[in-house]
Every structure is written in structure tokens, then in C-alpha cells.
Amino acid sequence: MSQIKKINHVAIVVRDIDESLKFWETTLGLKLHHIEDVPSQASKVAFIPVGDSEIELVQPTTEDSGMAAYLEKRGEGLHHLCIEVDDIEAKIQELKDVGVRLINETPQVLPGRKMAFIHPKSASGVLVELYEITAEE
Amino acid sequence: MSQIKKINHVAIVVRDIDESLKFWETTLGLKLHHIEDVPSQASKVAFIPVGDSEIELVQPTTEDSGMAAYLEKRGEGLHHLCIEVDDIEAKIQELKDVGVRLINETPQVLPGRKMAFIHPKSASGVLVELYEITAEE
Numbered sequence: 025m026s027q028i029k030k031i032n033h034v035a036i037v038v039r040d041i042d043e044s045l046k047f048w049e050t051t052l053g054l055k056l057h058h059i060e061d062v063p064s065q066a067s068k069v070a071f072i073p074v075g076d077s078e079i080e081l082v083q084p085t086t087e088d089s090g091m092a093a094y095l096e097k098r099g100e101g102l103h104h105l106c107i108e109v110d111d112i113e114a115k116i117q118e119l120k121d122v123g124v125r126l127i128n129e130t131p132q133v134l135p136g137r138k139m140a141f142i143h144p145k146s147a148s149g150v151l152v153e154l155y156e157i158t159a160e161e
Numbered sequence: 162m163s164q165i166k167k168i169n170h171v172a173i174v175v176r177d178i179d180e181s182l183k184f185w186e187t188t189l190g191l192k193l194h195h196i197e198d199v200p201s202q203a204s205k206v207a208f209i210p211v212g213d214s215e216i217e218l219v220q221p222t223t224e225d226s227g228m229a230a231y232l233e234k235r236g237e238g239l240h241h242l243c244i245e246v247d248d249i250e251a252k253i254q255e256l257k258d259v260g261v262r263l264i265n266e267t268p269q270v271l272p273g274r275k276m277a278f279i280h281p282k283s284a285s286g287v288l289v290e291l292y293e294i295t296a297e298e
Contacts, residue, residue, distance in 0.1 A: 028190055030212025034171055034242055036285050044285045051259055052244070052289075053165055053252075074244065075167025076213040081285070100286030102239035105171055107189070107211065115190075122188055148173050148181045148218070149237030152189075 026115035032108040032155045033071075033078040037095050041070045041083045044100075048072060048079065064134065067091060104141070104151040112138045112156035119146075131156070163252035169245040169292045170208075170215040174232050178207045178220045181237075185209060185216065201271065204228060241278070241288035249275045249293035256283075268293070 038044040041059060049056050049072070057071040057078075066089035070081040082103060084092035094103065109115045112131050119126060119142065127141035136159045142152040175181040178196060186193050186209070194208040194215075203226035207218040219240060221229035231240065246252045249268045256263060256279065264278035273296045279289040 025190060028211060031168060031171065031214045031216075034168065036287055038285045047261075047284055051256065051261060052284075053162060053255070074165060077168045079168075079242075101281065102242065102287055105216075105239060118190070119188065124184070124188060144238065147184055147189075148175045150173055150239055 026109050026111040026118060029108040029110060031077045032106040032153075032157075033080045034105055035080045035082050035103045035153075036101065037091055037103040038081050038083050038100050039095065041068060041081050044081050045070060048081065054079065061085070064132070065089070065091070104153050106139075106153040106155050108155045108157065110156065112140060112154050115154055116140055133158075135159075163246050163248040163255060166245040166247060168214045169243040169290075169294075170217045171242055172217045172219050172240045172290075173238065174228055174240040175218050175220050175237050176232065178205060178218050181218050182207060185218065191216065198222070201269070202226070202228070241290050243276075243290040243292050245292045245294065247293065249277060249291050252291055253277055270295075272296075 045056060048054050054072045054074060057073055059070045061068050066084060066086040068083045068085050072079040082091060084095055086092060125143035125146040127143050131138035131140045138156045138158060140154045144151050182193060185191050191209050191211060194210055196207045198205050203221060203223040205220045205222055209216040219228060221232055223229060262280035262283045264280050268275035268277045275293045275295060277291045281288050
């Protein structure tokens with residue numbers, strides 16, 4: 025059985041990363057690691073380490089992505105919870121075997137990680153992302 | 162300056178803890194630590210360790226709490242993000258000094274912990290809870 029390692033990150037959808045960093049970094053006192061454009065997700069992401077996990081501030085960079093629609097409909101706030109596993113293919117298979125609704129039935133492969141989303145309908149209304157880290161930074 | 166230690170927990174508001182545990186425990190494979198009644202928060206809480214943090218499933222136990230209203234309005238899903246600090250009074254003072262809107266201007270004291278909420282208006286739409294652990298379990 026695939027093992028769960030930790031909360032990799034909690035993602036917060038924001039309108040303007042620089043504006044949001046005034047709270048998370050300047051006021052609250054967290055340290056920004058870096059900001060990265062993620063064209064495959066139509067977003068710009070600020071990575072902020074907190075203990076063994078991260079907070080990610082995600083700013084949509086187009087108006088037609090799922091995250092842009094979410095921001096438009098619900099406003100800024102918590103968006104998804106990412107759980108890190110040691111074997112994402114095994115975990116996806118375990119979930120499919122019991123009928124969990126997945127947004128990605130095969131993992132998306134990005135540099136350093138594989139990822140797949142579980143549909144909120146199967147997870148107490150929470151958009152859950154699964155991560156497997158494939159290379160250390 | 163008060164130091165930030167980690168994400169203490171991510172809270173998910175649910176209608177029925179037992180029903181939600183079918184996903185988080187039985188299907189996803191996390192291990193439930195325990196379930197606790199928290200009358201001061203008008204809720205029942207399932208504590209689920211994940212790495213160095215926890216997922217908390219929170220089920221309102223009355224119909225007139227803020228969390229019950231949230232559940233009614235927005236449905237099940239991510240509710241708040243709890244950041245653990247080493248000195249909650251110092252952190253609250255730092256936040257007040259720069260005009261952050263707080264729900265609790267002095268910490269609530271519970272067994273083993275002190276807590277205070279930051280208003281989502283000041284935190285990218287996220288309800289942020291601050292925790293200071295005052296005694297190990």
C-alpha cells in the first residue's frame with residue numbers, strides 16, 4: 025500500500041501575489057522561498073515554507089482556467105490541500121479500486137514531481153492533490 | 162519577534178465525521194488519532210496526524226455556531242489554516258501594531274493550547290488560526 029508522507033502544501037488562491045505577500049511575509053513573518061510561473065497550471069505561484077510543509081499563494085494568469093473561475097465565484101481563500109505519497113500510481117490505483125472520483129486518472133508529470141487531483145465530491149468537499157516527489161530540488 | 166513553527170493543522174468542516182472518515186481513513190489510508198467533543202467550539206473534532214501536522218475534521222454539534230452557518234452556506238470543505246507560533250501574545254501584538262483585523266484580540270486558553278483567529282479580510286480570504294502549544298499531550 026502506498027504510504028502517506030506529509031502535507032506537502034496548502035494552496036491559497038489570490039488575486040495579486042505581491043499584495044498577499046504583504047500579509048503572509050511582511051506581517052505574519054513567513055519567508056518567501058521563490059515565485060514561479062507555472063504555465064501548465066495557468067498560474068504564478070509563491071512558495072512559502074512553513075515547518076515541513078508549504079503555503080502556496082496561487083495567482084491565476086489567464087481568465088479561462090478552473091482556478092480563475094473559482095476565484096471569480098468564491099473569492100480569495102483556501103483552494104486545495106496537497107498530500108505527499110511515496111508512490112502516486114499505487115495510490116491512484118487504490119482509490120480507483122474503491123470508486124473514488126479522480127480528476128486525473130493518470131498523474132501529470134512535472135519537473136521534480138508527479139501530481140493528480142481527487143474530486144471534492146469524494147473528499148468531504150475538499151479538492152485534494154496527490155504529490156509524489158521524483159527529484160529533490 | 163515571535164517565531165512560526167509549522168502548520169499545526171488544516172481544518173475541514175464536515176456534516177458527519179463517521180461518513181467523512183470513510184474517505185480520509187479507510188480509503189486514503191490516514192490514521193485517526195482520536196475524536197473529541199469540543200463544547201467551547203460547538204463541535205466534534207477528529208484529529209488525524211499527517212507528517213508533522215494534522216488534518217482536523219470538524220462537525221458542528223449545534224445549529225447556531227459560526228461553523229454551522231459556514232457549513233450551511235458553503236457546504237463541506239476547507240475551513241481554516243492553523244499556524245503554530247512559539248509566543249501567541251507576542252504575535253498578536255505584532256499583528257495589532259500593523260492594523261491586522263483579529264477575531265480574538267486576546268488568546269482563548271484551552272487545555273494544552275492558546276488560540277486566536279485572524280479575520281479572513283486581513284489574510285487573503287483565509288481564516289487563519291494561531292496556536293501556541295502550552296503543554297505536550
